[in-house]
Amino acid sequence: MLPASLDEAVEALAATPGAVPVAGATDLMEAVNAGRLRPAALIGLGRITELRGWRYEDGGTAVLGAGLTHARMDRPDFAALIPALADAARTAGPPQIRNVGTLGGNIATAAPAGDTLPVLTVLEATATLARAGGTREVPISHLLTGLDPLRPGELLTWVRVPLLHAPQVFLKATGRSGPARASASVALVLDPARRAVRCAVGAVAPVPLRPLEAEAWVAGCIDWDARGEEGAALIDPAAAAAFGEYVAGACIPDGALDGPEGAGALAARLRRTVSVLARRALGRALK
């Protein structure tokens, strides 16, 4: 029930096929309490201390344990490393949830409003899946979209995040001022080495969306050579606003606006929210 090492956990998972590996249990217990889930067995991952931290790997990558809690990701040392992920973790919920909810659980649950998911998508992270006798690497986006899902007996152990050393922003719109489920969220990072902008929109679709055309377009509008100069305007405000519209139009298709009256208005409002979030995220990243 409470294996102390990764190997034990993987063996236990192989031995009991119906068992559910559980770390923070916040999503799992909500389903159990509501009667949607009756686990045959639980394998607690809380005692696997190696998964609760992170480490550097060959310079440019941070390897994050799946058991890293949101509260831990919010701390300043981690925020200096991956600020967008720290912002997402900080806004993910109240302290009671953040103290136990983990990065791996957020990925495994793959809720549409999962706050770390757009950040991991935009950072193009890869997940390490362990099973008895081996591991494999899967891009987060493949895992989330079901292109290459978690197979029975596999355990999400590590998340590899390339470090960019460039501005990265996470913004989230919620229904109230306290911590709440996102109605829309935007993660945006700059990749100055490739002169690229990457953007992901969360909570508006079952999985985080990447508006690739808008990214490519706006990368051409940015004055990359002026980066670092004092008071330089890197992008025309009109272009930033147009980027917001572009992103919103890509993520909420025109078809959604023509729905029945209420749904159409809702989609229009959501599109405006996404547009504003994307414009602000770009503005903050380029400041």
Add this chain to the structure above:
Amino acid sequence: MTTTDPIDSGAIDPGTVDPGRLGSGPVEADPRGPGPLDPLGFSPVEFGGDGRPCASYILRVNGFERPVTDAWIGESLLYVLRERLGLAGAKDGCEQGECGACSVLVDGQLVAGCLVPAALASDSEIATVEGLSAGGAASDVQQALADSGAVQCGYCTPGLAVAVHDLLQRNHRPSEVEARQALCGNLCRCTGYRGVLAAVQAVAEARGTEEETGEDAAVAEPAAEPVAGAPETTEPLAAPVEDTGIAQPSATQPVAPQPVPPVSAQVAADLPPAGEMPLYADSEAWVEAEALYPAEPTTAGTGVGIDYGTVTVHQTGIYEPYPGYTATPAHGTPYDSSYESQSSYEAPYDAAYDTGYGQSHYEATPAHGTAADGPVYDGAPVHGTPYIPTPAHGTAYAETAAGYEGYDGTTPAHGIHLQPSAGGTSISEDDHA
């Protein structure tokens, strides 16, 4: 992690009503005996009478080992505490982790008890609201909550007591913003949180006073003596010891709200320590809300009357004693007439203080017919004034004639850092962007 697996297969019937979750007694012993032992030697998974997976384990709650036998593995810690162990302090509000009424401490971490599988907490140290104080008396946090009017229906109170306890363990001098952020997971629909925040400040001040008087008595006693102007020169220990006796809350005595510590001693303690800055305090865009009412001499320092002026001082960290200021004398010191001749008291103090005690800031309601101070209604516009219609609901602000440029109607989400504005105090489009 594969929460979508067909887990309901096999012997587990999803439609089975779980008697263990309806009744409070332990599930009857399994007639078929214990199930197969886990091959790795973990605690055995058994199957109850109706085929549900069960487990027996021992919980360490408030320092006591409490055995739990044949409990369904899906039972939450909250359920086990309340129904099996009889610790009904934590309340069952939403079972979704939204309300915080079930807050307990597991290994020193504040968690929602309803979202912790009890079977997985078996080797953790669990602390509930019942364990906040020994001997059944109210702890200082609980007493302060009661004194501050933070209890109405009381359903959220155990969770709030645990959350406030946890907050003050980690942060001895929380600002109002920090307190609000720490308590944002505890919903209270009665009191409006004002009382809770006042209780946080009351306990923080009481504990701070306790610490400082303890230190004074032990270390800084000669330094404190001339400032306090202790009347008894033959008994130098008298004043500090007396203070300590007043400040230390005992377990059986309700904690009276403590006076604020002397200003000279308060300065260092009140500066927010590095790394614990309130979230928005370093941003120019963060505007402190004005205190709702001026701090009155009678309520200042009790911590019960909401003295947010003091809190603002904590946050900004610009609290400096002006030259020539001497600390407030210790409680019980005979009144010194030299106070009246000190001219340095006048400048920074609110003039209202000079009106003396007993007089409040209350102004009588003016007689009927008195002209109001506020915005005066100056009649309907003259005929022919062009009418500017109010824009339709949902119109973007920028499109209106007198629109607030730059505001998009979207407030940044909770916890997002506001960026300090680059171009001075005005918030332009790019500062928000």
